[in-house]
Amino acid sequence: MNPGIDQIRDQVRQTLAAMRWRVRRREVGRLVSVGDGVGRVRGAPSVRFGELLERADGLTGLAFDIRPREIGVLFLDPSEHVSAGDELRATGRVSSVAVDDKLLGRVVDALGRPIDGGPSFRPRAYWPTEREAPGVIDRQPVREPMHTGIQVVDTLLPLGRGQRELILGDRATGKTSLALDAILAQRGSEVLCVYTAIGLRKTNVAEVVDTLAQAGALASTVVVAADAESPPGQQYLAPYAACTIGEFFMSQGRHVLVVYDSLSNHADAYRRIALLLGRSPGREAYPPDVFYLHARLLERATRLHDRLGGGSLTALPIATTQAGNISAYIPTNLISITDGQLYLDSHLFNEGVRPAVDVGLSVSRVGGKAQPRVLRTLASDLRLVYAQLHELETFARFGAELEPETRRRLELGRRLREALKQPRLAPLRVGHQAAVLFAIREGFLDSVPVDQIVHFLADLRRRLDETCAHVLDAIERENTLSTESTASLKQTLEALQRNHVKEQPP
Ligand code: ATP
Ligand code: MG
Numbered sequence: 104m105n106p107g108i109d110q111i112r113d114q115v116r117q118t119l120a121a122m123r124w125r126v127r128r129r130e131v132g133r134l135v136s137v138g139d140g141v142g143r144v145r146g147a148p149s150v151r152f153g154e155l156l157e158r159a160d161g162l163t164g165l166a167f168d169i170r171p172r173e174i175g176v177l178f179l180d181p182s183e184h185v186s187a188g189d190e191l192r193a194t195g196r197v198s199s200v201a202v203d204d205k206l207l208g209r210v211v212d213a214l215g216r217p218i219d220g221g222p223s224f225r226p227r228a229y230w231p232t233e234r235e236a237p238g239v240i241d242r243q244p245v246r247e248p249m250h251t252g253i254q255v256v257d258t259l260l261p262l263g264r265g266q267r268e269l270i271l272g273d274r275a276t277g278k279t280s281l282a283l284d285a286i287l288a289q290r291g292s293e294v295l296c297v298y299t300a301i302g303l304r305k306t307n308v309a310e311v312v313d314t315l316a317q318a319g320a321l322a323s324t325v326v327v328a329a330d331a332e333s334p335p336g337q338q339y340l341a342p343y344a345a346c347t348i349g350e351f352f353m354s355q356g357r358h359v360l361v362v363y364d365s366l367s368n369h370a371d372a373y374r375r376i377a378l379l380l381g382r383s384p385g386r387e388a389y390p391p392d393v394f395y396l397h398a399r400l401l402e403r404a405t406r407l408h409d410r411l412g413g414g415s416l417t418a419l420p421i422a423t424t425q426a427g428n429i430s431a432y433i434p435t436n437l438i439s440i441t442d443g444q445l446y447l448d449s450h451l452f453n454e455g456v457r458p459a460v461d462v463g464l465s466v467s468r469v470g471g472k473a474q475p476r477v478l479r480t481l482a483s484d485l486r487l488v489y490a491q492l493h494e495l496e497t498f499a500r501f502g503a504e505l506e507p508e509t510r511r512r513l514e515l516g517r518r519l520r521e522a523l524k525q526p527r528l529a530p531l532r533v534g535h536q537a538a539v540l541f542a543i544r545e546g547f548l549d550s551v552p553v554d555q556i557v558h559f560l561a562d563l564r565r566r567l568d569e570t571c572a573h574v575l576d577a578i579e580r581e582n583t584l585s586t587e588s589t590a591s592l593k594q595t596l597e598a599l600q601r602n603h604v605k606e607q608p609p
Contacts, residue, residue, distance in 0.1 A: 130193040132156070135173065137185050140334040141379040142176045147193050150174055153233065155198055156191040163214070164191060165198050165336055168380045175380040177336030179214060197233070200344040201226035202351035207295065210312055210326040213340035215348070218328065219312070230351060232343040236402035243408045245442075245469045249360065249417045252288030252530020253281065255460045255523040256467075258482045258540060259489065260445060263473030264294075264358050264415040265406030269437050271422050271429060272447030276459050278421045280527040281445065282362040283311065284458075285419060287320050288530035289360060295352050296324040297361040299345035302338050302368030305330045311364075318528060331368075335379075338372035346403050349416045356412030361404070365421040366397055370433050387432050394436050401440045429464065443467040457524060462489050475533055476582045481540035485519060492516030518548045521556035534575030535564050538592055541584065547596045551603065559603060566595055 132147030142164065150156065156164045156176060162185065168175025178185065179198075201215025203226040210219035213232070217223055245263035262268050270278045286296045298315070300308045308328050315321040325348055329341035342363045349359040363369070370393055377390035385391035397420070404418035422437050429438070429446060438444055443466040452459035474482075495513040499505060505513065522539055525531070531539075539560055542548055551559045567575055574591045578584060584592070 131190050132174070132193070134176075134185065134187050134189045134191060136187055137182060137189075139375075139379055140178050140182055140336060141376065142178065142182070142185065142191075143173050144176050144191055145173045147174065147191070150193045153197045155194045155196050157194055158185070158189055158191055165340070167336075167376070168382070177339065177376060178334050179212075179336045179340070181334060197231050198340060199229035199231050200347050201228075202230045202348055203227040206325045206348060208322045208324070210308075210328055212333070213327065213329055213337045213344040215344065228351075230347045232340055232347050233399075234347060234350060234403065236399070237405050237407060237411075241408050241411055242405045243413075244472070245406055245415075246473050247358075247406075247415070248473045248475050249285075249294075249358075249470070250288055250292075250475075250533065251285040252532070253284050253458060254525055254531055254536055254539065255458060255462070256281075256285075256445065257474075257531075257533070257536055258478060258523070259462055259486045260443070260460070260465050260467040260470070261474035261478070262417065262467055262470040263406075264417055265404065266443075266467070266469050266473075267401045267404045267418040267420070267441040268467060268470070269420050269422060269434075269441040269444040270447070271424060271434055271438075271444045272459070273424050273427060273449040276447040276449050276452045277457060277527070278423070278447055279307075279311065279364055281447070281458055281460075282364060282419050282421060283314060284527060284530050285360065286315065286324060286362065287318050287528060289323065290318070290320050294323075294358045294360055296320070297345045297349050297359065298324055298326050299342050299361065299363045300326065300328040300330060301341050301363065301365060302329070302331050302372055303364065305332060314528065335372050335376050338369065339376060342366070342369055342400055346400060346416070346418075350403065353407060353414035353416045354412065356414045358415045358417075360417045360419065363400075363418065363420040365423055366437060367421075367423040367433055370396065389432065393433070394440075397437060398440050401437075442469045455524075456520060457527075460523075462486065463493070477537050477578060477584060478533065478540065480583070481537055481544060485540070485543070488512055488516050489519055489523075492520060514549070515543070517553050518551075518556060519543060521553055522548065522560060524557055531564070532575065532579065534578045535567065537578050537584065538563060538567055538575075541589075541592050542596055545593070545596070547600060550600065555603070559599070562603075563596065563599055566599060571595060 130147045132144035134142045135145050136143045150166045152169050154166045163179045164176035166174050167177045205224045209217050212218050245265045247264045249262040249264045272278050308330050315324055327341050327345040329337040349361045352359045374389045382390050401418055404416045406415040422434050424434055446461045446464040447459045448461040522543055571591055574588050578588050
């Protein structure tokens with residue numbers, strides 16, 4: 104064929120495409136109905152799913168439901184002053200969030216706009232909130248620990264960088280506290296954090312931000328907040344935006360911990376939106392694609408291949424159960440998407456076992472390989488001891504005669520349960536955790552009354568901090584208990600035991 108004609112044809116094609124683009128960009132639709140943060144627009148036929156629309160004053164909406172004659176729009180700004188008849192202009196842009204190091208220490212909405220009253224800034228870039236998850240060849244296995252500072256987690260249910268671990272439990276069982284502790288544990292490390300508030304009360308969000316600031320953890324954390332009063336569109340977008348911000352850091356080879364608090368609220372917001380848009384409801388009135396909603400989000404958590412910088416994104420989604428029903432729709436969806444769950448039990452919580460992690464119903468699938476060697480060695484069979492505890496206690500309650508070995512395991516289990524209790528906002532370093540496990544294994548707690556153990560171990564940690572900081576450093580550096588470290592720990596524990604016996608009334 105004549106090359107000249109080819110060229111002309113290409114040029115005509117390009118010109119036409121550009122013209123169509125310009126025509127499309129000028130497309131202006133008109134709202135025919137508005138209510139509850141959702142609107143319907145007519146007269147913008149070529150708007151695509153996920154495209155942003157704008158009113159002249161900058162008010163933003165997201166095209167979310169494409170029908171033959173009209174489109175459903177989710178407003179991303181308060182929509183009290185929007186009314187039918189208003190014009191919305193297609194922008195040709197998809198929803199994007201600001202990404203920048205300047206986001207650290209800030210509270211932003213789902214588009215990355217500061218909402219903490221602080222100064223605004225010009226971000227380095229905008230990245231789309233919906234991004235494709237890295238493919239298999241771009242990933243590598245989880246092999247580095249994600250230290251949470253929570254003794255029961257790091258000992259029995261260890262997490263690794265790039266893992267997805269669900270935090271599951273009834274209302275007020277300490278889910279948020281657990282996630283915050285994990286964020287606090289990253290202070291002074293290379294790990295950056297993103298905390299996402301979805302559908303929480305405004306006061307709860309303020310409390311979280313306050314807690315992070317007071318603990319000195321806000322400087323390395325981005326808070327993405329879409330509280331219960333914010334438009335449903337914001338609540339829908341928030342976790343994707345948080346994930347994109349995390350991916351921005353990960354793309355620089357950094358390690359990121361992202362908390363989604365909570366995906367139950369996210370699913371509820373999505374259900375509200377779907378019902379308002381007139382989509383057909385599925386099981387429990389959730390839209391049929393609610394699984395995909397969370398699968399495509401959590402699929403983005405990963406450890407990148409070294410070729411791509413080796414960064415990681417660890418996800419801690421939170422979900423709420425009702426009356427301990429972990430087999431409800433959203434919890435089972437999330438359990439099947441994640442690499443394990445930390446189940447918080449309200450009975451344990453009320454009995455004073457806090458954090459109320461039910462070790463029997465909790466699991467961590469990939470993190471075991473990443474557990475620091477020193478903890479893995481010390482924790483080797485403790486999970487079994489803990490798992491048997493409940494059964495043995497029930498057995499003992501019926502006055503059954505126990506064999507000496509069974510009685511020993513029961514006593515060990517009771518002491519272990521005490522040793523795993525931990526107040527909130529007090530994450531522990533690996534050195535402390537190893538010392539506590541050492542004390543249990545070597546029988547230093549056997550002579551301590553069960554109700555004194557929490558006190559005894561707090562004393563132990565204080566004493567180690569004051570006199571043996573170098574031992575803690577050595578344990579962490581060497582990732583094992585050397586002969587010298589073992590001797591120092593023994594010495595400290597013996598001294599503490601003598602003191603403790605003296606303190607006890609005869
Ligand atoms: P919600 O379902 O309302 O979001 P939640 O499961 O996130 O609740 P939190 O708000 O974290 O629970 O905690 C509930 C209460 O339990 C708070 O008052 C908190 O101070 C207390 N709490 C949580 N963890 C501990 C802990 N380890 N020790 C003592 N108290 C704790
Ligand atoms: Mg909470």
